[in-house]
Amino acid sequence: MIVEDIEYSDKYNLVKITISNEFFYISYDFFNDLALSVGAVIDFDLYKEILRENDFNRCKNEALKQLSYGAKTSFDLKKKLKERKFNNDSISRVIDFLTEYNLIDDKAYVKSYINDKSRINNWSKGKIRYKLKAKFIDDSLIDTYLDEISYDEEYEKAYDAGLNKKESVNDKNKVYRFLASRGFSYDIISDVLGDLFKWKMLLFIF
Numbered sequence: 001m002i003v004e005d006i007e008y009s010d011k012y013n014l015v016k017i018t019i020s021n022e023f024f025y026i027s028y029d030f031f032n033d034l035a036l037s038v039g040a041v042i043d044f045d046l047y048k049e050i051l052r053e054n055d056f057n058r059c060k061n062e063a064l065k066q067l068s069y070g071a072k073t074s075f076d077l078k079k080k081l082k083e084r085k086f087n088n089d090s091i092s093r094v095i096d097f098l099t100e101y102n103l104i105d106d107k108a109y110v111k112s113y114i115n116d117k118s119r120i121n122n123w124s125k126g127k128i129r130y131k132l133k134a135k136f137i138d139d140s141l142i143d144t145y146l147d148e149i150s151y152d153e154e155y156e157k158a159y160d161a162g163l164n165k166k167e168s169v170n171d172k173n174k175v176y177r178f179l180a181s182r183g184f185s186y187d188i189i190s191d192v193l194g195d196l197f198k199w200k201m202l203l204f205i206f
Contacts, residue, residue: 001042024054059090075136114145126183158184158192
């Protein structure tokens with residue numbers, strides 16, 4: 001195998017080399033270490049090294065592109081990269097690289113996710129926990145930031161959701177099932193139902 005062409009890609013900050021009509025992207029440091037030139041003969045061992053470096057750089061560029069669309073957990077990013085058929089070695093190296101430069105941070109992601117879903121989307125703590133567990137986030141990390149949601153905040157979300165449901169069905173059991181399906185806790189639901197249907201309890205007493 002022979003090096004047929006060498007180009008410098010400012011767009012990717014990589015060196016593009018052509019070997020036997022195939023294109024490979026390698027870092028400048030790797031290129032300088034190899035001291036390659038047009039016409040150089042590549043043996044199989046060196047070819048494997050170039051393949052590995054090429055896959056890593058393509059994987060890294062794909063990861064950066066995915067992150068440009070929005071923050072992701074390490075699990076989400078690994079899943080995306082696996083879908084793009086990058087090998088496990090490249091994915092692990094890329095995750096380590098991104099973590100080292102704080103380009104992915106599961107702790108910051110979880111904090112932001114919980115804040116947005118609770119205060120903007122009005123999700124219950126139960127629903128937020130379920131969604132984060134699906135991303136294989138550690139329980140202790142989830143609990144750390146879920147615990148920052150006060151009882152009053154959680155109650156207000158449940159009360160507003162329950163009130164809207166009550167206006168359409170006005171049935172305590174149906175409102176209970178509705179709130180439970182939204183992931184609110186038994187204690188929160190009990191307190192909300194006690195307030196929403198207080199007039200029925202008073203009628204029962206008298």
